[in-house]
Amino acid sequence: MTLDELKLDWQQSVAPKSDTELQQMISQKTSSVFYRTKLKTIIETIALIIFPVVFLTGLDAKRNEDWVNILVILTAAVGIANNLWLYHGLSAEHLNTNLKESLLKVKRKLQGQILFAVVFSSLLSGSVFLFFFFRTPFILEKIGALILLLVVGIIIRTSAEVWRWQKLNRYIDQCLFALIH
C-alpha cells in the first residue's frame, strides 16, 4: 500500500462521538501538565496567604519581633507574586498560531518557569534558614539538623520541578529541531 492509496483509507470515518459525549468533554477538566501546574499554583497561593495570617494573628503565643514578621510577610509575598506570575503565564493562550510559533511560546514559558522556580526556591530556603537561624537557639543538635533538612527539602523539591520542566523543554527543542531542519 502506498501513501496515495492510504489517502482513501484516511478519509474513512471512525466511530463518531455523539453530541452528548462532546458536551461532556468541554466541561471536563483537562489533564495537561499546564492545568495541573495551575491547580498546584492556586493551592500554594492559598497556603501562602493563610500562613502569614495565622502566624501574625497570635496563634504563636509569644510576641514576634518585627524582623521576624517582616521576613514572614516577605517570603509569603515572594511566593504569591511568583504564583500569580506563573498562573498568568500558564493561562495565556498560544494554540491559535502556527506550530512553530506555538512551540516557541511553550519554550519561552518553560524557560520562565525554570528561572522562577530557582529564584523562588533560593529566596524561600534562604528565608527559612535565616528565620530559624535567628529565632532558634542552636543548643540542641536536633534542631539544627531539622532546619537543614527543611532547607534541603525545599531544594530537592525545586530540583525535581526544574528537572521535570527541563525534560519537557528538551522535548520541545527536539520538536522544533525536527520542524526546522
Next chain:
Amino acid sequence: MKQEFIHIISIHQNIIHKVVRIYRDTSEDREDLFQEIVYQLWKSYPAYEGRAKITTWIYQIALNTAIAKYRKKQISTHSTKSLEVALEKPSVHPERDRLYRAISTLNEAEKAVITLYLDDYRYEEIANMLGITISHVGVKLHRIKEKLTHLLNPCTNDT
C-alpha cells in the same frame, strides 16, 4: 455558542480522530488526547475570527495540542525494532497496518506534515499551519516518503 460549537465539532470530528490516530498508539491515550483537543478547541473558539477555514483552524489547534501542549504521559519513542515486533501480530489489513506503524515511527513534525498531506492540503497551507517555508514542506515530504519506503522495504536500501 456552546450548541454552535458542538455542531461544528460534530461535523468535523474526523479531523480530531485522524490526529489522535497518528499521535497516540493505545485506545486509552487516543481517548485522552481526543478529550484534550476538544477542550482546547472550546477554549480557543471565542478567539476564532473566521479568517481561516474551520477545518484549518481545527487542524491547527489539534496538532498544536498533540505536540506542544498535551503531556499526560511520557511519549514513548518508537524505533524500527518496535515496528518489527508489532508486525508479528496477525492483522485483518496487514498492508495498511504496516504503513500506519511505519508512520508512527516518524518524529512529531513529520507526523504533522504527513497528516496534512494525507488530507490533501496544499504545500502552501501546510507551510502556513506549521510555520515553515513551502519548499521545506516539499523537502520534508520527500524525506518522509524515503523513510517510509525504507521502513516498509528495508532491502531496497541495500542495493
